Amino acid sequence: MTAPVVVFAVGNPSRGDDALGPELCGRLQKWLENQGLAGQVELIEDFQLQIEHALDLEGRQLALFIDAGHATPGPFTLERAHPAPLTGHSTHALEPQAVLEVFERTLHQPPPPAYILCVRGETFELGEGLSAAAEANLCQAFDLLCRLLVAPRLADWEAIATGG
């Protein structure tokens, strides 16, 4: 049975604030289990987004991408993501929009509604832990995730993303 919501949490746990995605993923997993929602939301953690993640979008009603951001406004941003060609030139790590585009092109159907939660990070060095600033951002982002996932509905997500 495919969970109606998929959450991608991206980052390297050993690279400073790049661990924001995996850390949120770990906390979410426990929270979903405690709430009895584990069957409603599939969590997928990876170092980075890749082409095969497009296949993980199949059969979903909603998708959420969580990643650390280098220069994103703090503590986080939540935005709707639409299929789009790559804006950068690295296909070693795709942006969420490009994953949606790969889905559309390979499965010949529109992807599920998707959002990006980008949590601001400060340092990304190998062997470092989360910075204090990122830790604070993480707590606020986790509160938001609980609101988004307790009863996931597109209208609610859109309202939160647009400040409505």
Add this chain to the structure above:
Amino acid sequence: MTYQLETAANPEKLRRVAIDPVSRVEGHGKVTILLDDQNKVHQVRLHIVEFRGFEKFIQGRPYWEVPVMVQRLCGICPVSHHLAASKALDIIVGAKKLTPAAEKLRRLMHYGQMLQSHALHFFHLCSPDLLFGFDSDVTQRNIVGVAAAHPETAKRGVLLRKFGQEVIRVTAGKRVHGTGAVPGGVNKSLTIAERDLLLKDVYTMVAWARDAVHLIQKVHTQDPGLYNSFGIFRSNFMSIVGHNGDLDFYHGTLRARDDNGKIIFDGVDYQQYDKYIEEEVKPWSYMKFPYLRSLGKEHGWYKVGPLARVQNCNQISTPFAEHERREFVDYAGGSPMHAPLAYHWTRMIEMLHAAEQIKELLHDDDLLSDDLMVQGERAMEGVGVIEAPRGTLFHHYRVDENDLVTMANLIVSTTNNNQAMNEAVRHVARRYLHGREVTEGLLNHIEVAIRAFDPCLSCATHALGKMPLEVELVDVEGTQIHSLSRA
């Protein structure tokens, strides 16, 4: 030791063109080209921007943590580090020979890694260049462009990679951060259901891999003027080879050949690698420059990876890949092929071999066995070497009596190719940038040369906004006159 175009005579008088980072390359790389007022190339260097700090990251850790920890060094080839570290630590725990089940399960994991990495590289990093041309619209030269214009090719790339990831998942326990290999063996075998899941698709994967070889062979042979000469330089090459000189990604002895194909050394036990390979440090790069000790710094550098492996081995043990190897060797005309774009052809031969090996292993009942671990006399030092997708990967550890790592030395595949990549970039700069205005299409020629080696210049930080592509122009006075960012 310096090479032609490595260091300009009067760099302060030259204009600087920088590509930072190189696009579609893992992590951050930077190419600097110093030009004079007439756009004549005086100096070309491929830089590594970020210090990786691998060894420091590992020192002081209990040795049994290392095979899992090192996966965090690279988000693209974590399995390669996982297996190289496990092989080194096999020596530490005295596991000189693994059980048949353990070795076959590790091999299966490794072939899965090869398949998914080579598929990603070909279908999604390089086929945009190959199918659209180096000077094509930059917005077309990416996976989305390929998907739009060649939907079946793009879809096969996605599904080949997905299959490789599934092989990794069932052997390592998880798609990422797996724990399958441990010092002395592996911690899980396959269930019948897992084996049957893979068997269902593996024949299709072999067929698609054969098609991919034929596609790149066609692309290459239709334009020999470009593919046989673009970025070309001659060098030694090195890899491990297996029993009877077979192509072997997982285990074997070190073999090196010179640029004419003559053996330099053969049958070398890689526990002795440091007697044969030395690493030079250069002040302008964080990445070291390895070379063969017997030939010295000037003549001892070499290339690794698919182009080296396919020409270094005597044969390939699987029939379809061996047929394609012979086709390649015949095309090369009996002497080694040195053209960087031939990496793509050989990479697809290797992907086919990996798919065939997976198919063969899935019919071997040892994969279902519970005889997974061995131990022996404890040692304080061990070296593990495998052929990673990008080339030969060395992991060398010493541990103390408290089981903590006291020394770690890693020579990653991209480091082995460091001088070779610099040479390719210099050749392209000489040929395509000399005396011209610098355009995006010309700069992409340099990126094409680098991508042929499939380098991994840094590892696994891909936070949004961390991977801009910047182009910087600095005039003869050192003033920045123009910069571009494509992030």
